[in-house]
Amino acid sequence: MQNPQVLAALQERLDSVSHTPSSYIETLPKAVKRRINALKQLQVKCAHIEAKFYEEVHDLERKYAALYQPLFDKRREFVTGDVEPTDAESEWHSENEEEDKLAGDMKSKVVIAEKEAEAAEEPAPRGIPEFWFTIFRNVDMLSELVQEYDEPILKHLQDIKVKFSDPGQPMSFVLEFHFEPNDYFTNSVLTKTYKMKSEPDKADPFSFEGPEIVDCDGCTIDWKKGKNVTVKTIKKKQKHKGRGTVRTITKQVPNDSFFNFFSPLKASGDGESLDEDSEFTLASDFEIGHFFRERIVPRAVLYFTGEAIEDDDNFEEGEEGEEEELEGDEEGEEEDDADASLKV
Amino acid sequence: MQNPQVLAALQERLDSVSHTPSSYIETLPKAVKRRINALKQLQVKCAHIEAKFYEEVHDLERKYAALYQPLFDKRREFVTGDVEPTDAESEWHSENEEEDKLAGDMKSKVVIAEKEAEAAEEPAPRGIPEFWFTIFRNVDMLSELVQEYDEPILKHLQDIKVKFSDPGQPMSFVLEFHFEPNDYFTNSVLTKTYKMKSEPDKADPFSFEGPEIVDCDGCTIDWKKGKNVTVKTIKKKQKHKGRGTVRTITKQVPNDSFFNFFSPLKASGDGESLDEDSEFTLASDFEIGHFFRERIVPRAVLYFTGEAIEDDDNFEEGEEGEEEELEGDEEGEEEDDADASLKV
Numbered sequence A, B: 001m002q003n004p005q006v007l008a009a010l011q012e013r014l015d016s017v018s019h020t021p022s023s024y025i026e027t028l029p030k031a032v033k034r035r036i037n038a039l040k041q042l043q044v045k046c047a048h049i050e051a052k053f054y055e056e057v058h059d060l061e062r063k064y065a066a067l068y069q070p071l072f073d074k075r076r077e078f079v080t081g082d083v084e085p086t087d088a089e090s091e092w093h094s095e096n097e098e099e100d101k102l103a104g105d106m107k108s109k110v111v112i113a114e115k116e117a118e119a120a121e122e123p124a125p126r127g128i129p130e131f132w133f134t135i136f137r138n139v140d141m142l143s144e145l146v147q148e149y150d151e152p153i154l155k156h157l158q159d160i161k162v163k164f165s166d167p168g169q170p171m172s173f174v175l176e177f178h179f180e181p182n183d184y185f186t187n188s189v190l191t192k193t194y195k196m197k198s199e200p201d202k203a204d205p206f207s208f209e210g211p212e213i214v215d216c217d218g219c220t221i222d223w224k225k226g227k228n229v230t231v232k233t234i235k236k237k238q239k240h241k242g243r244g245t246v247r248t249i250t251k252q253v254p255n256d257s258f259f260n261f262f263s264p265l266k267a268s269g270d271g272e273s274l275d276e277d278s279e280f281t282l283a284s285d286f287e288i289g290h291f292f293r294e295r296i297v298p299r300a301v302l303y304f305t306g307e308a309i310e311d312d313d314n315f316e317e318g319e320e321g322e323e324e325e326l327e328g329d330e331e332g333e334e335e336d337d338a339d340a341s342l343k344v
Helices: A004-019 A021-026 A030-080 A097-121 A131-138 A148-154 A258-262 A276-296 A300-305 A307-320 A322-327 A329-340 B004-019 B021-026 B030-080 B097-121 B131-138 B148-154 B258-262 B276-296 B300-305 B307-320 B329-340
Strands: A157-164 A172-179 A189-197 A212-217 A231-239 A246-254 B157-164 B172-179 B189-197 B212-217 B231-239 B246-254
Touching: A030 A157, A030 B030, A030 B300, A131 A148, A131 A157, A131 A300, A148 A258, A157 A276, A172 A276, A189 A258, A189 A276, A212 A276, A276 A300, A300 A307, A300 B030, B030 B157, B131 B148, B131 B157, B131 B300, B148 B258, B157 B276, B172 B276, B189 B258, B189 B276, B212 B276, B276 B300, B300 B307
Parallel strands: none
Antiparallel strands: A157 A172, A172 A189, A189 A212, A231 A246, B157 B172, B172 B189, B189 B212, B231 B246
16 A cells, blocks of 8 residues: 555545545445445435425424414404404513613603604504505515505405315415405405425435425406406507508506416426426415415514514525624524524 | 695605614504514414424424334445345436446446456455545535544444434434444444424524524543544643753643544533634534434435535525526426425
8 A cells, every 4th residue: 555656546536535426436346336226225215204204294283283373363353453452462571671761761752742643643543554564565575576556455465374284185285365355356365275295206316305385276366347456458559451550459468466476377287397487487486385384474473573584684694694693692503593493 | 645745754654664664663553562562472472382393393303213213224234234235225227327328338348447457456345435434525514624633533433323312301312423443442432412492582582493402412532542633742842930941841732633523512501601712613513413413314325425415515506596596497496395395
């Protein structure tokens, strides 16, 4: 082993490892490659066990959805104003209470003056006005979809619920958007169903990382006459080929609107594959569905107040500029927390 | 409502919403703020239910660890060479098989020549030599910690196991590093224990995102004489204050080594808080522990071949340069899959 050529070759082999591990594998004796293949077979079996694990996690989520529901029902009642919280139910000690108090003493007179003016001007509102609509405005992913003419409609949104598929059924969840009676459509609930798959791909079993959304379905919106914001009427001039006369016709064409969320593309089914744009649209839709389910519905009030949005922003910053994030004592821990809880 | 001043004020209020939600909250009537506080109380209750959910997920993980174990035991046997896989066990059809075949025909002569040279040179190795050590070299997070003098020691590493805490016990997991008999230390197993917490923080309940690692413990390594790589001996000249004579003393000081992984800092306990550097060191350690548990141990062969590393790289790229990632048809979907399965 003291032969410098052998050492150089060895060094080269060592160097190649960290950069192109697969070429290192190529250099291994056949008997070793055979054993690596055996490990890969075991790894595929692990992926199938993992798929079962995620199915059981989904069952747990179903169980816990039932435990959250009474709290979400109370939330809806407070939001709509059907029920007024008691004094005990509405106690809250903010983090900045001390600061608030100090600042409060100084500006209490101003506040009182404002309050009086306010009381004189406006009647006390019912519940929390525009609760869900405000969330739509606070979350960039949603506000990008909301057009000006969607806004008065979304102000009638009173609740969003997540319903999980029944045990034994194919894995899926439904987002239910509950609306109060309004001038735009007759539905009281609009639904969006997301179908999921918890199964390693045959062609690429190692990429399996848990359930994924694979398709979605919308619902028919029964628009009242002239209220459908998802289409617009355009006028078009038509020239008669022979006679050369011009006439104006009107035509309905698709219109940008959040409510297109309920008429999604179909992922596949008939074997035809989607083009790039459609793939992108569908991927964004899945992302939004996932976000409603994972973040907005479980933590709505925090998206209303903006607290969750600040957290999400911090999280993003943490990923891009880790060092800065780790400068503070607490933040260093938070960064790790986020990491440690990515998957449990 | 046609008063232009009122409209302007309203517009200002609308504008302020999307940028600084918390100041929008400030403008709301007291009765509404009271209801928002009630929603926040409900949200804290949700966080506590979520904590129970994660405890049940941990129970599920314990259950599934037992299902994976027979496969991991087989992996160890193939790696060490204690058992040789059967032909059926080591069958593998690679994705690039067609390409390989085409290229293979063209260079088959070269390959055969190489094989013959190889066979003449080396005796067939036992198992998969340097399996775990190669993983350490392939994973940047680990290779950064490994010093040249750690390498011959890590070549004796034969298995890494994850053991979960028993039901009813505080949530934790142990990484067990199993070594074959070697010239460096007498332990057959080195352990690192990670303590977890699945409980919303009282001061900041809304930041709760699932279990997090909060502390860790190492083990004592019984180094054989003169083999402890975590210390080095330095020579130091000392001058006698009075007489001015100089003597040389030797002193043991800490030395960089992967094996310092088994002598971690303590997170807290005695109320003293850590300085920034220590916070950073600890956060990195937690991240490594998490990575061993979540990625390396469950998918070791993919870190050996490099397949998992390519995946991880793709994933990172996807987060930074989303647009590029979404250009291809397949990649767009993968990006979303990863997202959708971040948390189930």
